Amino acid sequence: MKNSTNDKSEKNDKLWKDAEAELKIHARALGLAPGASEIFIKKSLNAAQKSLKNRKIILRADLTRTVSKELKKYNADLAYVFENYDKII
Amino acid sequence: MLIQGFLELGPGVFACFYHHALGKTSAKKADDQSLSFILGTEICVALVFLISYIIVTFFITRNGPFSPIFFWVMSGIFLVEAIATFFFYFRPGTKKSTELSLPRSLAKSLIYHAENTKNRSSTIALGLVTCALELIFTFPLYIIASTAIFYANTSMSFVFIIAYIIIATAPLFAIRTFFRTDHNLVELQLIRIKKKLATRIIVSASFLALSIATLIIGFSL
Numbered sequence: 001m002k003n004s005t006n007d008k009s010e011k012n013d014k015l016w017k018d019a020e021a022e023l024k025i026h027a028r029a030l031g032l033a034p035g036a037s038e039i040f041i042k043k044s045l046n047a048a049q050k051s052l053k054n055r056k057i058i059l060r061a062d063l064t065r066t067v068s069k070e071l072k073k074y075n076a077d078l079a080y081v082f083e084n085y086d087k088i089i
Numbered sequence: 090m091l092i093q094g095f096l097e098l099g100p101g102v103f104a105c106f107y108h109h110a111l112g113k114t115s116a117k118k119a120d121d122q123s124l125s126f127i128l129g130t131e132i133c134v135a136l137v138f139l140i141s142y143i144i145v146t147f148f149i150t151r152n153g154p155f156s157p158i159f160f161w162v163m164s165g166i167f168l169v170e171a172i173a174t175f176f177f178y179f180r181p182g183t184k185k186s187t188e189l190s191l192p193r194s195l196a197k198s199l200i201y202h203a204e205n206t207k208n209r210s211s212t213i214a215l216g217l218v219t220c221a222l223e224l225i226f227t228f229p230l231y232i233i234a235s236t237a238i239f240y241a242n243t244s245m246s247f248v249f250i251i252a253y254i255i256i257a258t259a260p261l262f263a264i265r266t267f268f269r270t271d272h273n274l275v276e277l278q279l280i281r282i283k284k285k286l287a288t289r290i291i292v293s294a295s296f297l298a299l300s301i302a303t304l305i306i307g308f309s310l
Contacts, residue, residue: 029112030273077275081108084278087186089101089196 012058019063020045023071026081040074092295093227093257095288097178097281098189099130100260102219106203106212107264108274120269125209127261129216134257137224138250141231145239155236160307164300166229171296174226175289187281195222220257233303 020041027037048066052058064083071079103126110119149155180188189196199219206212234253238246267277 025109025112027112029108030275031271077273080275080278084186085105086197086200087183087188088105088274088278089098089187089189089191089199 015058015060015063016045016049019067023067023078023082026085027075027078030075030077030081032075032078037075037078040071041078044070044074091256092230092292092299093134093223093253094259095292095295096223096226097187097288098191098223099216099219100264100281101187101189102199102203102215103127103261103264104274104277105200106206106215107268109204110206111268116269120265122206122209122212123261123265123268125212126216127258127265129213130220130258130261131216131254132213133217133220134254135250137220137228137231138235138253141228142235142238145232145235149239155310157307157310160303160310163229163233164304164307167296167300167303170226170229171293171300174296175293178289178292179285185282187278187285191222230299233299 023041023045024038027041028034044067047070048063051066052062055062068079068083071082103123106126107119107123110122114122177190180186180190199222202211202215202218206215234249238249241249264277
């Protein structure tokens with residue numbers, strides 16, 4: 001029981017880390033200033049983590065939706081790319 | 090040629106690839122790698138052209154000139170493609186994206202490989218594979234183009250093939266220039282979404298025109 005809970009939290013952690021790395025790549029590709037973008041990416045991820053904290057399993061779709069909703073407050077382009085990247089083809 | 094220039098899979102994968110390369114490496118390196126992708130596509134177009142030309146030559150030299158049935162079958166294929174591109178080329182029900190009617194696992198795999206190309210050879214391979222995946226729409230075009238070249242039998246055949254390759258890869262050069270002139274993926278996507286209906290109409294109308302033309306050729310033989 002304890003092992004499966006650990007597995008889930010590990011998976012969730014990996015999901016958040018992957019999202020952060022992906023966002024950094026998108027931000028650089030969009031030509032955003034590295035320092036500023038890093039700050040608002042962290043803020044958006046923290047806010048998204050707070051709003052999803054009651055969920056035991058976080059799906060990638062939930063994460064994408066919540067993070068891009070938060071990101072829209074800081075940079076609409078980055079939010080758009082993060083939300084729609086899988087829908088390009 | 091026009092149809093090939095309007096197909097969206099190659100430009101979509103190329104846009105993902107270029108965007109990701111810009112995020113991971115310097116602009117110069119991304120620019121450099123993008124040429125490898127275009128080279129891969131050009132190799133694929135040239136190879137398929139060669140294969141289709143060999144097939145056409147083999148059949149004509151073995152069985153004599155194509156019978157009307159060949160042209161009627163080609164006409165049918167183009168008609169089916171005209172209908173398919175108008176109704177099913179883009180995934181139905183996706184108004185705000187450019188998702189194609191590909192299996193999602195395949196689309197995700199293409200995006201994954203576009204994100205993770207590490208050297209020139211893998212980039213060339215990505216260009217090749219992307220071009221090969223469009224063959225369901227483009228192979229009949231190659232067959233008809235090869236037939237036309239075979240019957241025309243002029244010294245301009247080589248120029249025609251080169252023109253075909255250039256037009257087939259023109260959208261990729263356009264996207265490369267778009268990124269190089271300080272535009273980004275968001276702007277590109279908004280343009281692609283805006284011209285979705287136009288793409289469907291142009292490709293479908295072109296296939297329909299080809300269908301009618303081959304039907305007329307079939308009847309005139």
